[in-house]
Structures are given as structure tokens and as C-alpha cells.
Amino acid sequence: MTAMTVLGVVLGTGLFGCGNPRAARTETPRAASPAPSGSPSSAPSAPAGALASSPAGRQAPTRAPGPAGLTPVFERGPSGGGEGTRSRDKVVALTFDADMTADQGPRAASGERFDNPELIASLRRLKVPSTIFMTGRWAQEYPSQARSIGTDPLFEIANHSYRHHAFASPCYGLPVVGQADMRDDVRRAFAAFREAGARNVVPYFRFPGGCYDEAALRTLASEKVTAVQWDVVSGDAFATDADAVAEQVLAGVTPGSLVVMHCTRSAAPVTDEAVRRVVPELRARGYRFVKVSELMRG
Numbered sequence: 062m063t064a065m066t067v068l069g070v071v072l073g074t075g076l077f078g079c080g081n082p083r084a085a086r087t088e089t090p091r092a093a094s095p096a097p098s099g100s101p102s103s104a105p106s107a108p109a110g111a112l113a114s115s116p117a118g119r120q121a122p123t124r125a126p127g128p129a130g131l132t133p134v135f136e137r138g139p140s141g142g143g144e145g146t147r148s149r150d151k152v153v154a155l156t157f158d159a160d161m162t163a164d165q166g167p168r169a170a171s172g173e174r175f176d177n178p179e180l181i182a183s184l185r186r187l188k189v190p191s192t193i194f195m196t197g198r199w200a201q202e203y204p205s206q207a208r209s210i211g212t213d214p215l216f217e218i219a220n221h222s223y224r225h226h227a228f229a230s231p232c233y234g235l236p237v238v239g240q241a242d243m244r245d246d247v248r249r250a251f252a253a254f255r256e257a258g259a260r261n262v263v264p265y266f267r268f269p270g271g272c273y274d275e276a277a278l279r280t281l282a283s284e285k286v287t288a289v290q291w292d293v294v295s296g297d298a299f300a301t302d303a304d305a306v307a308e309q310v311l312a313g314v315t316p317g318s319l320v321v322m323h324c325t326r327s328a329a330p331v332t333d334e335a336v337r338r339v340v341p342e343l344r345a346r347g348y349r350f351v352k353v354s355e356l357m358r359g
């Protein structure tokens with residue numbers, strides 16, 4: 062195996078799968094997934110009971126538990142009624158996974174950049190409310206950025222696990238978290254956000270690779286998080302053509318969409334450029350950008 066091949070394999074196991082359509086479509090046992098949004102079982106909880114305190118004490122809407130108390134799964138907002146959709150319903154949530162796997166510290170130390178401050182700057186300049194699904198390991202590597210993102214009202218930070226290991230297998234070659242360690246992995250990420258000084262933390266969790274099964278949903282039920290998937294894959298992981306990523310997003314977005322992208326420069330190098338193309342175009346089409354918490358509020 063050549064050095065480049067080895068590098069590709071290593072990179073692939075670190076990030077691949079977050080945003081791959083197969084993660085949500087085929088590796089997710091449908092039986093374990095609550096009904097799609099819009100159905101009674103996944104409607105937002107009643108206001109009084111819907112507000113769960115985030116670890117930082119803020120309140121964000123969550124979904125009611127799924128069947129048998131399973132962790133609820135949110136994939137997108139209401140469609141708003143198709144053709145006749147009113148402009149106020151044309152909302153879309155851009156989400157960015159800040160990936161860093163627990164064993165990637167040496168690579169960061171040798172200069173690999175798992176952050177993407179240019180992307181965050183673009184989102185601020187364009188005033189795009191966004192949700193960052195951050196791994197705890199990322200927050201530890203970039204505490205000042207985690208604090209800056211987590212104290213800016215434009216953003217909210219959600220949990221993408223501490224180690225970025227898989228909660229169901231197989232999952233694109235990611236190492237697997239044992240069931241006994243799943244809750245601790247989620248708690249450890251929330252703790253890392255607190256230690257970094259992030260305050261805008263919401264009780265949402267994105268499974269690494271989007272891979273989950275009924276056992277994982279059952280195990281995490283005690284953590285009172287809402288699992289957040291997506292309906293639009295940007296394809297930004299390992300992409301080299303920003304136009305292609307932008308086109309894929311623009312082709313996929315419908316009112317209520319939830320888009321998955323990445324905030325990890327080394328493995329998603331054209332995301333900033335793609336976002337700068339997507340945002341004005343979607344606004345021209347009448348869309349308004351919202352955080353996942355607002356999308357979930359409906």
C-alpha cells in the first residue's frame with residue numbers, strides 16, 4: 062500500500078460517513094426510527110413539556126421520546142405544504158459536523174487542521190444561524206474556537222460524541238463504542254463543551270456516521286437528547302469541487318430541510334466556498350436560515 066493510500070484510508074475512517082446518504086438511508090434500521098416528521102408520534106412536544114434544559118441551562122425544544130421510550134430522532138422540519146408554501150415556511154437549517162476522532166491528536170499536533178475558522182467567519186459575515194455538531198475531542202483541541210462559537214448567539218453547539226466512534230456497526234470502518242461506554246461518551250462531550258466555556262449548547266446528538274440502531278436509541282434514552290439526522294447530504298466530505306457541493310445542496314433543499322456539512326478543513330476543504338455560493342442563492346429563492354432548535358420548534 063502506498064503512503065497516499067494509507068493516508069486515504071486513515072482519513073476515510075476518521076470522517077467518512079458523516080453525511081453519506083447510506084448512513085441514514087440503509088444503515089439505519091427503519092424499525093428503530095420514529096415516524097417521519099409531521100406524523101403525530103414525532104410532533105414537537107407540548108410547549109410546557111418540550112423545553113428541556115441543556116447542560117448549560119438554556120432551553121431548546123426537544124422531541125417526545127419515540128416508541129417504548131427510545132431516544133427520538135429528528136430528520137427535518139415540516140415541508141410547509143409544497144408548491145404553495147408561504148415564504149415564512151421556507152426555512153432551512155445548515156448543520157456542520159466538527160469532527161475529530163479521539164486518536165487524531167498526534168495528527169493535529171503535526172499540523173493537520175480539523176478546524177475551519179474561515180467557514181465560521183463566512184457564516185458570521187453572511188449572518189447564517191447554524192448548528193455545529195461538535196465532538197468533545199474537537200472542543201478540547203480548539204477550546205478558544207469552541208468558546209467563541211458557543212458564546213455567539215448566531216450559533217448553537219450540539220453533541221457529536223466525544224470520540225467520534227460508531228454507535229452501531231458497521232459504520233464506514235469507524236471504531237465502535239461499546240454499549241457500556243455510549244452514555245459516558247455523550248456526557249464527556251458535553252463536559253468538554255462546558256470546560257471550553259461554551260454556553261449555547263443544545264441537547265441534540267448526532268450519531269457519528271449517522272449510524273444507529275434500536276439498541277443505541279435505547280441506551281441513550283436516559284440522556285434526554287434528541288438524535289438529529291438530515292435529509293440533504295452536501296457531499297462535502299473529501300470533496301474538491303465547491304460547485305458540485307453547492308449544486309448538490311441547491312438541488313436537494315426543500316422547505317424544512319436539514320443539511321449536513323462539515324467544519325473540518327482537512328477532510329472537507331471546499332465547504333467554506335460552497336457555503337458562500339449556497340447562501341445567497343437560497344436567499345434569492347426565498348429561504349431563511351434557522352438553527353436546528355428553531356426548525357424543531359416548527
Ligand SMILES: [Zn+2]
Pocket residue numbers: 076079158160221225269270
Ligand atoms: Zn462526524
